[in-house]
Amino acid sequence: MKPYDLIIRNGLVASASEMGHWDIAVKDGKVAALGTALPDAAIEIDATGKIVLPGGVDAHCHLDEPTGGPARMADDFRSGTLSAAFGGTTTVIPFARQMKGAGLAEAVEDYHRRADGKAYIDYAFHMIITDPSKAVLGEELPRLIDAGYSSFKIYMTYDDLKLNDRQILEVLDTARQEQALVMVHAENADCIDFLTERLEARGLTGPKFHAAARPPLVEREAVHRAVAYSELVGQPILIVHVSGAEASAQIAGFKARGLPVFAETCPQYLFLTKDDLDLRHFDGAKHICSPPPRTSADQQEIWNGLRNGLFSVFSSDHAPFSFDSAEGKKVAGENAPFRKVPNGIPGLETRLPLLFSEGVGKNRIDLCRFVKLTSTNPAKIYGLFPRKGALAVGSDADITIWDPDRQVTIRNDLLHHNVDYTPYEGRTVTGWPETVISRGEIVIVKSQIAAEAGRGHFLPCARFEHWKDLRA
Ligand code: DUC
Numbered sequence: 001m002k003p004y005d006l007i008i009r010n011g012l013v014a015s016a017s018e019m020g021h022w023d024i025a026v027k028d029g030k031v032a033a034l035g036t037a038l039p040d041a042a043i044e045i046d047a048t049g050k051i052v053l054p055g056g057v058d059a060h061c062h063l064d065e066p067t068g069g070p071a072r073m074a075d076d077f078r079s080g081t082l083s084a085a086f087g088g089t090t091t092v093i094p095f096a097r098q099m100k101g102a103g104l105a106e107a108v109e110d111y112h113r114r115a116d117g118k119a120y121i122d123y124a125f126h127m128i129i130t131d132p133s134k135a136v137l138g139e140e141l142p143r144l145i146d147a148g149y150s151s152f153k154i155y156m157t158y159d160d161l162k163l164n165d166r167q168i169l170e171v172l173d174t175a176r177q178e179q180a181l182v183m184v185h186a187e188n189a190d191c192i193d194f195l196t197e198r199l200e201a202r203g204l205t206g207p208k209f210h211a212a213a214r215p216p217l218v219e220r221e222a223v224h225r226a227v228a229y230s231e232l233v234g235q236p237i238l239i240v241h242v243s244g245a246e247a248s249a250q251i252a253g254f255k256a257r258g259l260p261v262f263a264e265t266c267p268q269y270l271f272l273t274k275d276d277l278d279l280r281h282f283d284g285a286k287h288i289c290s291p292p293p294r295t296s297a298d299q300q301e302i303w304n305g306l307r308n309g310l311f312s313v314f315s316s317d318h319a320p321f322s323f324d325s326a327e328g329k330k331v332a333g334e335n336a337p338f339r340k341v342p343n344g345i346p347g348l349e350t351r352l353p354l355l356f357s358e359g360v361g362k363n364r365i366d367l368c369r370f371v372k373l374t375s376t377n378p379a380k381i382y383g384l385f386p387r388k389g390a391l392a393v394g395s396d397a398d399i400t401i402w403d404p405d406r407q408v409t410i411r412n413d414l415l416h417h418n419v420d421y422t423p424y425e426g427r428t429v430t431g432w433p434e435t436v437i438s439r440g441e442i443v444i445v446k447s448q449i450a451a452e453a454g455r456g457h458f459l460p461c462a463r464f465e466h467w468k469d470l471r472a
């Protein structure tokens, strides 16, 4: 009997804090040893010239999430986790959404039914709280947090999702008592309504006006309010999908005062601008997401924030609506006003290759920061570390082996999501995940799937209690 099930030899291994040439041995789905001259294993992988990283943790993606209307997400747990795995991600955390007037526990149960038997990789759930009644905050939420659902998103915009200011305070206070984490979609709903109506009155309803209806000020104000409320309650907060300079400056100011505010950004704020909403016909609708992409100066600020630790997490915010579909971007018709176009763009599979190529490949961030932003920090923040986000003895053997030299021109045909477009069509990247291993099982090899749907496990998350250990 060989002592190990699998060994990856001769690769450049990186964690969030160091890198070097080590071999990694796997036994029973866990990392069993790191070192050199390790004994033989049943499966030997030669990673000479390759980079060996902890599998990606995509802590913000939407899969098979009910929209509350006729639009439908194109990806379920099968296609979404397949696509994630092909992109080097081994854990996803999508959202179980509470419907207004309904319970939170039933949303979680429903979401388990949607996930059961379909996932290729492991998954946890955030919750979306839309109706923080006394019963939800007093009974359901504490029970759910105890059961491993320790993070939840709240919205400051969208009629069917948003909370008012008092509700935000109550949710933060419950999170404080229960050691949970509140993620905030920070955009001011009334400002958006006001601007949208003004644009509509002038007949300005094409996709490009989506950006005009949600300018940076709308996000900046909401970020300020959300973080001020977290200060008032005495509870950390995480601002999701930060889009540009103004929101970043708010967060930097609060952080400089020592407040525990965490921030996430996403590929669309590095690789798209508002000009991408201004395409012929209705094509700009492909890039309608919220907050909207900004300017190239904003992109530079987002890169700065990734480099200097302003951002703790880099997620896809994969929100999959097909373009040429009456359930997707065209749910309200071929040339519907921007107000009626579902918000969100796909990105699970391209998240890591884009950041690797443009970040690591162009020396904007180093490999350790890449690991930190895309794997280790999300695992820590959402209570999955060190099981996920690390290549340490005892961690799950979730490993992505990268070919740092492979050039790929992104085409939707190459991707494995169920969306009919990618915002990054035609963009060439250098570096691509070659082999993806989840709990010691080879899931992707030589660009082929080698595992079965349904092997992915649900992961209960620990409470949000170690945040003081998090470093930029
Ligand atoms: N917020 C998200 O987090 N995802 C998609 C759309 C949105 O508004």
Ligand code: ZN
Residues within 6 Å of the ligand: 185, 240, 241, 290
């Ligand atoms: Zn959001």
Ligand code: ZN
Residues within 6 Å of the ligand: 060, 061, 062, 317, 318, 319
């Ligand atoms: Zn989202």
